Amino acid sequence: MLVVMDVSATPQQIEQVVKVIESRGCTARPIPGGDRVSIGVLNNRGPVDASMFIGLPGVKDAVPITKPYKLVSRETKAGDTLIQVGEVTIGNGHLTIIAGPCAIESETQAITIAGYVKKAGAHLFRGGAFKPRTSPYSFQGLGEEGLKILAKVRERTGMPVVTEVMDFPTFDQVEHYSDVLQIGTRNMQNFSLLKRAGESYRPILLKRGMAATIEEWLMAAEYIMAQGNHQVILCERGVRTFVHHSRNTLDLSAVPVVRKESHLPIIVDPSHAAGRRDQVLPLSRAAVAANAHGLMVEVHHQPEKALSDGAQSLYPDQFDILCRQVTDIFAVSGGQEPF
Amino acid sequence: MLVVMDVSATPQQIEQVVKVIESRGCTARPIPGGDRVSIGVLNNRGPVDASMFIGLPGVKDAVPITKPYKLVSRETKAGDTLIQVGEVTIGNGHLTIIAGPCAIESETQAITIAGYVKKAGAHLFRGGAFKPRTSPYSFQGLGEEGLKILAKVRERTGMPVVTEVMDFPTFDQVEHYSDVLQIGTRNMQNFSLLKRAGESYRPILLKRGMAATIEEWLMAAEYIMAQGNHQVILCERGVRTFVHHSRNTLDLSAVPVVRKESHLPIIVDPSHAAGRRDQVLPLSRAAVAANAHGLMVEVHHQPEKALSDGAQSLYPDQFDILCRQVTDIFAVSGGQEPF
Amino acid sequence: MLVVMDVSATPQQIEQVVKVIESRGCTARPIPGGDRVSIGVLNNRGPVDASMFIGLPGVKDAVPITKPYKLVSRETKAGDTLIQVGEVTIGNGHLTIIAGPCAIESETQAITIAGYVKKAGAHLFRGGAFKPRTSPYSFQGLGEEGLKILAKVRERTGMPVVTEVMDFPTFDQVEHYSDVLQIGTRNMQNFSLLKRAGESYRPILLKRGMAATIEEWLMAAEYIMAQGNHQVILCERGVRTFVHHSRNTLDLSAVPVVRKESHLPIIVDPSHAAGRRDQVLPLSRAAVAANAHGLMVEVHHQPEKALSDGAQSLYPDQFDILCRQVTDIFAVSGGQEPF
Amino acid sequence: MLVVMDVSATPQQIEQVVKVIESRGCTARPIPGGDRVSIGVLNNRGPVDASMFIGLPGVKDAVPITKPYKLVSRETKAGDTLIQVGEVTIGNGHLTIIAGPCAIESETQAITIAGYVKKAGAHLFRGGAFKPRTSPYSFQGLGEEGLKILAKVRERTGMPVVTEVMDFPTFDQVEHYSDVLQIGTRNMQNFSLLKRAGESYRPILLKRGMAATIEEWLMAAEYIMAQGNHQVILCERGVRTFVHHSRNTLDLSAVPVVRKESHLPIIVDPSHAAGRRDQVLPLSRAAVAANAHGLMVEVHHQPEKALSDGAQSLYPDQFDILCRQVTDIFAVSGGQEPF
Structure with missing residues (x-):
């Protein structure tokens, strides 16, 4: 999950997003960009729900990055199932x-x-x-x-x-x-x-x-x-x-x-x-x-x-x-x- | 249901469609047109399935005309349900x-x-x-x-x-x-x-x-x-x-x-x-x-x-x-x- | 743009993505995650095309983050146009x-x-x-x-x-x-x-x-x-x-x-x-x-x-x-x- | 085109649809059914527009039957174009x-x-x-x-x-x-x-x-x-x-x-x-x-x-x-x- 902040987001708003991420047991990694800050959500165990972030003040969007499936994934089992x-x-x-x-x-x-x-x-x-x-x-x-x-x-x-x-x-x-x-x-x-x-x-x-x-x-x-x-x-x-x-x-x-x-x-x-x-x-x-x-x-x-x-x-x-x-x-x- | 025949459909093919319609207990009404014949399917009790006709020789299309629902329809019950x-x-x-x-x-x-x-x-x-x-x-x-x-x-x-x-x-x-x-x-x-x-x-x-x-x-x-x-x-x-x-x-x-x-x-x-x-x-x-x-x-x-x-x-x-x-x-x- | 690497991507593959980003005049910011590395593309002037990255070895996906429009955007002009x-x-x-x-x-x-x-x-x-x-x-x-x-x-x-x-x-x-x-x-x-x-x-x-x-x-x-x-x-x-x-x-x-x-x-x-x-x-x-x-x-x-x-x-x-x-x-x- | 009338359509409403069809130079063919009347539109030269009928009183639907294309059609030219x-x-x-x-x-x-x-x-x-x-x-x-x-x-x-x-x-x-x-x-x-x-x-x-x-x-x-x-x-x-x-x-x-x-x-x-x-x-x-x-x-x-x-x-x-x-x-x- 990448949380994209508004161009005009305040440091307090960024801080609040970081807290929400950490309250779910994940790691927050703010990435200062040219125009705006984005915040990576790392080390999540289960699926992370975009809806935790989309309504927060200063948040423009929340973009899922990794796939939510585990057992069906070729990343979990490389060989073909017969x-x-x-x-x-x-x-x-x-x-x-x-x-x-x-x-x-x-x-x-x-x-x-x-x-x-x-x-x-x-x-x-x-x-x-x-x-x-x-x-x-x-x-x-x-x-x-x-x-x-x-x-x-x-x-x-x-x-x-x-x-x-x-x-x-x-x-x-x-x-x-x-x-x-x-x-x-x-x-x-x-x-x-x-x-x-x-x-x-x-x-x-x-x-x-x-x-x-x-x-x-x-x-x-x-x-x-x-x-x-x-x-x-x-x-x-x-x-x-x-x-x-x-x-x-x-x-x-x-x-x-x-x-x-x-x-x-x-x-x-x-x-x-x-x-x-x-x-x-x-x-x-x-x-x-x-x-x-x-x-x-x-x-x-x-x-x-x-x-x-x-x-x-x-x-x-x-x-x-x-x-x-x-x-x-x-x-x-x-x-x-x-x- | 209206069964639309090919421009080149033969009388035998039209006859076959009529027979299929009648074998389901419905009435067949052929409508000679300018270019082609269409055949109306009338007096059907339940829903008529287009798939009965679409594969037959000489049939171009089968177009549903009436709606398949009865009890939900305003034609069955005119007044609003409260x-x-x-x-x-x-x-x-x-x-x-x-x-x-x-x-x-x-x-x-x-x-x-x-x-x-x-x-x-x-x-x-x-x-x-x-x-x-x-x-x-x-x-x-x-x-x-x-x-x-x-x-x-x-x-x-x-x-x-x-x-x-x-x-x-x-x-x-x-x-x-x-x-x-x-x-x-x-x-x-x-x-x-x-x-x-x-x-x-x-x-x-x-x-x-x-x-x-x-x-x-x-x-x-x-x-x-x-x-x-x-x-x-x-x-x-x-x-x-x-x-x-x-x-x-x-x-x-x-x-x-x-x-x-x-x-x-x-x-x-x-x-x-x-x-x-x-x-x-x-x-x-x-x-x-x-x-x-x-x-x-x-x-x-x-x-x-x-x-x-x-x-x-x-x-x-x-x-x-x-x-x-x-x-x-x-x-x-x-x-x-x-x- | 966020370039998401395969779990199994090699350091060489990551390096190649960074080079492609820099060759377009942008800044590359690798973000090591729990499972995989993602690479942020920053300081782009015009739109960045996902297609630059999607075909490269080791790349799983390229996710657009910011919007490509400028003049129509409320971020450019806050007041309503009459x-x-x-x-x-x-x-x-x-x-x-x-x-x-x-x-x-x-x-x-x-x-x-x-x-x-x-x-x-x-x-x-x-x-x-x-x-x-x-x-x-x-x-x-x-x-x-x-x-x-x-x-x-x-x-x-x-x-x-x-x-x-x-x-x-x-x-x-x-x-x-x-x-x-x-x-x-x-x-x-x-x-x-x-x-x-x-x-x-x-x-x-x-x-x-x-x-x-x-x-x-x-x-x-x-x-x-x-x-x-x-x-x-x-x-x-x-x-x-x-x-x-x-x-x-x-x-x-x-x-x-x-x-x-x-x-x-x-x-x-x-x-x-x-x-x-x-x-x-x-x-x-x-x-x-x-x-x-x-x-x-x-x-x-x-x-x-x-x-x-x-x-x-x-x-x-x-x-x-x-x-x-x-x-x-x-x-x-x-x-x-x-x- | 087949114009499908309401179950409750009056003879006057049916008559009006017939007149509209004939005013466009086409032939109207009413088809009394079990529940309702439908009216076929025949002998049209160009495309017939469903919108001529859909708004008329007593009309439930207007269903296109024939295709509007001529020169591209295999019915016009049977052999493949090379x-x-x-x-x-x-x-x-x-x-x-x-x-x-x-x-x-x-x-x-x-x-x-x-x-x-x-x-x-x-x-x-x-x-x-x-x-x-x-x-x-x-x-x-x-x-x-x-x-x-x-x-x-x-x-x-x-x-x-x-x-x-x-x-x-x-x-x-x-x-x-x-x-x-x-x-x-x-x-x-x-x-x-x-x-x-x-x-x-x-x-x-x-x-x-x-x-x-x-x-x-x-x-x-x-x-x-x-x-x-x-x-x-x-x-x-x-x-x-x-x-x-x-x-x-x-x-x-x-x-x-x-x-x-x-x-x-x-x-x-x-x-x-x-x-x-x-x-x-x-x-x-x-x-x-x-x-x-x-x-x-x-x-x-x-x-x-x-x-x-x-x-x-x-x-x-x-x-x-x-x-x-x-x-x-x-x-x-x-x-x-x-x-």
Whole structure:
């Protein structure tokens, strides 16, 4: 934190800021400048809140300098985290493809789609049992029945499964059936859910909030890790902007930034970013080209009959092309930046 | 919903769209235009999903026409909803001021601040017992102890109290102690929490999500009302934009839009929008001038020592000025638009 | 500027940053911290570019500390700038209302509307002669004929006139006819136009760019002032966000921020922010309540026949109510913050 | 355009809307629905303005259905536009790389960098002679001297050159020296400049405005084409969002959308999107993977000494890697979507 004083700040005002800093157990280092004085806040243990200073007389601004996250930071752990799900490894050097329908609609539907995506090259199967829907009148998912279908898919195909967990009352249930637990974009700062996830024995796939900064996203991962669960996979899925030709705006610069700041793996969900089938293939290639560790893609064999998100679901033969193209691109970028 | 076909769409493609519409129990009405055909979707009971159409061959776009909300809509209930909390009425014709610290820190702190804000003219007291914090290492609130302090404030001052409820495990507790339950911006689409709130006997103060459209916000209220609780107070608190001179950008056009679309009362939280004390007074006046039904303002007698959000908390004498100014402005605008 | 080094930065890397700073004629002040070293950049004359540092080895970030503007800053000139246009004074202590149609369509239309708005209390008349339109096929304004009509309005009513200037070839013409020259939101960073405006003898009404930060906006004013024209009126007109219930999102916290940072007057255009008639009155009241120095409002006696922006134009009797309400609100807020 | 009436709209109000539609020479087609009436607007020649309807009594909303652009649309011209610049072809089937420094600083600097980028595989050379800078006190470019240096680069290397044109007074000059004229993000809706560009004999590289929708961007291209110049290259360079880990947020879904809507070529500028060197390579690969027709990349042999934008400039050996990687990726995606 750097506290910037007004040009006209008095020595008494500077002294007061120093006292506030020291009262919090930090070290204050005044830096006389050409025009004005700034005061560095050093040796802070936890996060320092700009709001302690911004209202004080003579203070112009308080600028955060260091990042508030610890456990997620590459400064704490230099080597990449690899996450093992059954026989699948997620993280640096691997390209992991997760695919399946938006929602589990029936056993036949799930098994059919799982067959297609496995054949095309997917490593994990996804499908929603509990669905967060904007409208209370929309299909809300099959619930536990959906979880049981997921378990059957795993049994039949050998693919580990990923599904979303939405709340406390159903957490144990989802944890029991699913190999990876997804926390959705709307729950990224549901801190109670994050804490419960931090006590889970399952890897957590943490989607970025639709208006979250990378710092807030990494702090959400920090909540999980602070409870002891270090198996966190980050998932970029687009952010909300003024743009409306896609459902969200996929923020691919998040990939190099997260890979630099953190040791955790980061995958990309092009389907929710796009919201339209015809953007999914180019965005998938782009995500792998940007060195994401994997993709999560929606696939449906009858998207026009899907109970949710049909518009963004690929047909199986389209997903087949996708798998081949992203594999070739992964071979080019190698998954590692040369500089 | 209006399905817009490509200029080059074939009769077969149009026919397929008609079939999909009818398979959902709706009526299809093709509208031949100058250049292209559009197809109206009529007599839908629930929301119609654009995604059913967007991926079909020959379809250029699917444009939603009607709003998906029912119970919150003024088309369903023309008269304004008034919400009674003790002796305080919230809604059309009333200006309700809610004030207090960001977080309850101690009994002395709460009672002191409550005394100040009551004297200045506040109708309800606010204070956080369970605090959603970006960092797991920040002060998370006093929990049940905080709730008990809130109860004492009510006992001493007669003011009803408002506090945030964050999750299932603590819902009953918060419901027991607090007169109004606040659902925070980060939980606006925590649908499980919304459903539980819909079963509560307490009025719900529903903050707008920091990147929520008004439609999504009203649909969140619809979740609560669909469970039977019709006592919902909406609270605009700023949205996330590229702007960084305030913590969020207060969206005051939401006030006339919500008042037109819905019968529910809408108040404004200028403190979280601003994030800085010196913007709170002008934004408070502006909110009342825009015909909000009330304000929720953070006040602290020692903001430089506050455990959270001190920078945006007003001093008691500043809050005093605020109450007088907004009362005068409410007298001008009358709380009702002349056109 | 504060250059923040990596935790693992070497003394050589720190030395290199110091050298780069000194090679630009500035003073480098290394600040050893608990974890890492930061280096302050002092005694810079002009703006220091973060890009000089961000790419260097061992550098984690470069954080701007001081503001780049000089002439617009209240640190340079403490007292409020008042701008005189005929008998009208714009700035602190005054509430100036500018009103008229979006575009000048005919002499009859302009004179008719001018009569209405003058009677209601407007101080200046506005109307576009050269119109920036999104489509090349839309009405582009009457050009010089429109300017001549504006001159007649001034002659008949005594009201000074405001109109937009779009480019070099027509600058002299507009400057000749109009009392105040408006630079539109799309030209806020048309630096050539700003420089020409800086050589003008007319006051410039500078609209905020639809995605401009306050810093960029003040820097645009700085371009004008740096050429010698110190008569700049700033105009907030809404910014582009994800919100779509209004054409733009009116950013009223810009008013207190600009009033604190700069001595220049700031007015608000609620019509372009709203884009819909029914939001204009509440946003106008809100803008005055936030202590804007004035309003610019679109009025048309036959908005359903207007050649542009009819949807946001008030009827004359609505504008009449607006003038009375904002005058009453101005009396409450007094145009000056008490703290 | 579809005009949506209130549920309670009267037959008289519907009749009035029909009359307004017909008074503009269009056909009105009322569509009685389950709840409410909507009215289609057909046979419009130019763009229909929603503002004609939104303010009318009984009207709830007016929803645009068809796109306002003509000449840029693939519905007007189905085949891809190819643009020839010397021996370089830009458009479908080709991957064009434009590279060079942000600003021309000296003949030595330009020639040196040109040598590097040509060897690595660039097809065109870029460099600013007239620079739009946020601050009036920053380096504004060498002006005509810079143009002459660009001419020398072309002479020496055989590469055609691209440079920005900022205004009328210097248009002829830039047009004389440069093979392609760039219109920058801040001038995307400088309509006077667009019209002048429409009269030019040079291809125009039109950058997307930093807060422009694709529709506005294509309408800007329409301005150029409507004057007779059909050689327009679109350039995505990132949009302004709440995200701050990159200078702008690169919107790669713009690539498939533009390619579907328009026949014009679209390239991507990853340097201005990123603003930081370490994001340029991943974003470049991503852009080509998304099927952009080319890239425009900043390269400098001594970025730490660059007079502008050094932080985002690649070193020559980094650019060399970039060229090799994107060429390999282009071979995978083939520049054409399989579906």
